[in-house]
Amino acid sequence: MNKGYWVVAYRSVSDKAAMDAYGKLAKPVIDAFGGSLLVFSGDVVEAREAGLKQLTVVVEFSSYEQAQKAYASDAYLEALKALGNGAERDFRIVEGLA
Template sequence: MSAYWIAEYDEVTDDAKLAAYAALAGPAIQAAGGRFLARGLPEQTYEAGQTTRTVLIEFDSVAAATAAHDSPAYQEALAALGDGAVRDIRIVEGV
């Protein structure tokens, strides 16, 4: 069953670190089978109205998404990000 990696960026504290992360993370995620479905600021918000950067990535399974996150290539991207952003990542199984 498919799974979705959802990342929400509450705050970007260092644009250079975020750029370094993105340069490494995108290829690492795609190499692990991730497909970027959405990325950016919301076009419309409701309820809490948070205009935070959101990224939605599809994987074939929760195991594939978890393996992507735990891979050496993605861990290298996380090291490049360091304290450059405050964010939350969730992996959710599809329905």
């Protein structure tokens, strides 16, 4: 069973309070589903091609299915509600090679 990842590239953050509220709610969800935060980089980003120098987050889960379940959970949906329109981001759930 291959690992699963949340790969999130923020394009902009317009509401810091919404981001803070989201973070407080999202972290326990990640923990509950066995996720590990691998990358959380806001200042140390070298943007290339069409990339932007914004926050980048990578979370690793034990499986692709676990990553999907975490995203679909009621608790994570509450985190998304808290975020609202506070940020524009490219959020992907991807399957690892191993």
